[in-house]
Amino acid sequence: QPTDAIDALFAWVRQLGGTINAEVKVNKDGFRGLFASQDIPENGTIASIPAAAIMNVGGLNESFAVPTLMVLREFKDPNTRFAPYTAMWPAPDGLVNSCNMHEKYIKMWKSEYWERNQRDWQYHLESLHKGTLNPDIEYTIAEVVGNTPVSIEDLQYACAISSTRYVSTSRRQRLLMAPIFDLANHDRDCLHLLGPYDVSDFLTFLAGAPLKKGDEICYSYGALRDDYAVAHYGFLPRLEYPPRLALVDHPDQDPASYSHDQPPSEQPFTGTPEEMRTEMERLLAIYRQVKALPDSLPPQPKGTDYTYDLMKELEARRLAALEWHISDLASKLGTKAEL
Numbered sequence: 001q002p003t004d005a006i007d008a009l010f011a012w013v014r015q016l017g018g019t020i021n022a023e024v025k026v027n028k029d030g031f032r033g034l035f036a037s038q039d040i041p042e043n044g045t046i047a048s049i050p051a052a053a054i055m056n057v058g059g060l061n062e063s064f065a066v067p068t069l070m071v072l073r074e075f076k077d078p079n080t081r082f083a084p085y086t087a088m089w090p091a092p093d094g095l096v097n098s099c100n101m102h103e104k105y106i107k108m109w110k111s112e113y114w115e116r117n118q119r120d121w122q123y124h125l126e127s128l129h130k131g132t133l134n135p136d137i138e139y140t141i142a143e144v145v146g147n148t149p150v151s152i153e154d155l156q157y158a159c160a161i162s163s164t165r166y167v168s169t170s171r172r173q174r175l176l177m178a179p180i181f182d183l184a185n186h187d188r189d190c191l192h193l194l195g196p197y198d199v200s201d202f203l204t205f206l207a208g209a210p211l212k213k214g215d216e217i218c219y220s221y222g223a224l225r226d227d228y229a230v231a232h233y234g235f236l237p238r239l240e241y242p243p244r245l246a247l248v249d250h251p252d253q254d255p256a257s258y259s260h261d262q263p264p265s266e267q268p269f270t271g272t273p274e275e276m277r278t279e280m281e282r283l284l285a286i287y288r289q290v291k292a293l294p295d296s297l298p299p300q301p302k303g304t305d306y307t308y309d310l311m312k313e314l315e316a317r318r319l320a321a322l323e324w325h326i327s328d329l330a331s332k333l334g335t336k337a338e339l
């Protein structure tokens with residue numbers, strides 16, 4: 001996540017009429033992020049981003065291929081007018097999600113759902129690359145990118161960039177890639193918000209709570225359970241207490257139908273003793289299964305492989321959350337759990 005292209009990005013957005021009351025720095029956890037450059041009162045403007053600086057990469061109902069190809073077109077075009085924006089995107093080795101995670105990590109999910117999800121992405125991108133997608137596909141590579149050579153790695157990268165950086169607004173339901181705003185890191189409880197982007201040519205990022213100069217500016221990407229955050233964004237959110245079950249382990253969630261608007265309950269499970277016993281058995285079975293699955297890669301020294309560390313940390317958090325919820329049910333039932 002380079003910071004050297006930021007000055008040119010800010011100058012470009014301001015030249016197009018934008019306002020930015022923020023700056024970019026590396027945060028305490030080592031990630032690039034957005035920080036208030038002055039005190040901003042509640043409802044004050046963090047940034048106002050002109051439409052001309054925003055990349056509109058598709059509609060909410062279109063397939064993944066549209067944002068992927070729209071991003072790729074700008075990335076491949078040496079004369080793109082978005083050059084100040086594309087220059088600050090993370091480099092291909094600086095971001096990871098299901099679009100571009102190497103297949104050697106697939107078995108580290110230890111979850112049928114997420115393994116299939118990653119294989120599906122691989123398959124879709126390979127199909128797009130070969131031109132064998134079904135007739136419902138909106139664009140071919142040549143239609144959008146022309147004759148420029150495109151590798152499968154290019155598609156994986158463009159897919160990862162678009163899916164980790166787009167946003168849509170309540171009124172304007174497009175996939176929007178908005179510079180400056182897209183530098184805000186996730187915090188589930190974050191109060192800062194986007195305007196509806198419906199009455200002017202500016203997308204406004206507003207302070208939902210007062211900001212002091214130097215505060216990191218967050219945005220809530222949604223309820224994001226750990227496994228969902230790793231698959232979609234390639235990071236682990238702040239650890240919470242009580243530990244949150246992975247999306248795939250949650251009792252009332254089919255991960256395939258997860259929506260930010262209707263996230264699974266945050267409350268520990270409760271019910272009749274019979275229901276609690278059944279739930280405890282269900283969680284125990286998952287716990288034992290995850291514990292029993294062998295590691296698919298040899299151990300790596302911490303700090304040498306970001307994705308390996310991320311997947312191991314995800315597994316450790318998943319097991320810790322299962323242990324907590326199993327023990328919670330056991331104590332409500334007045335028994336002891338045999339982990």
Ligand SMILES: C[S@@+](CC[C@H](N)C(=O)[O-])C[C@H]1O[C@@H](n2cnc3c(N)ncnc32)[C@H](O)[C@@H]1O
Pocket residue numbers: 001031032033090095164165182183184185186187232233234235236237238
């Ligand atoms: C929209 S960007 C946010 C800005 C990003 N840090 C950057 O410099 O380009 C989303 C990406 O930022 C990172 N990110 C967002 N929130 C994070 C957090 N709370 N902790 C660590 N990384 C985070 C993830 O890599 C995610 O895919």
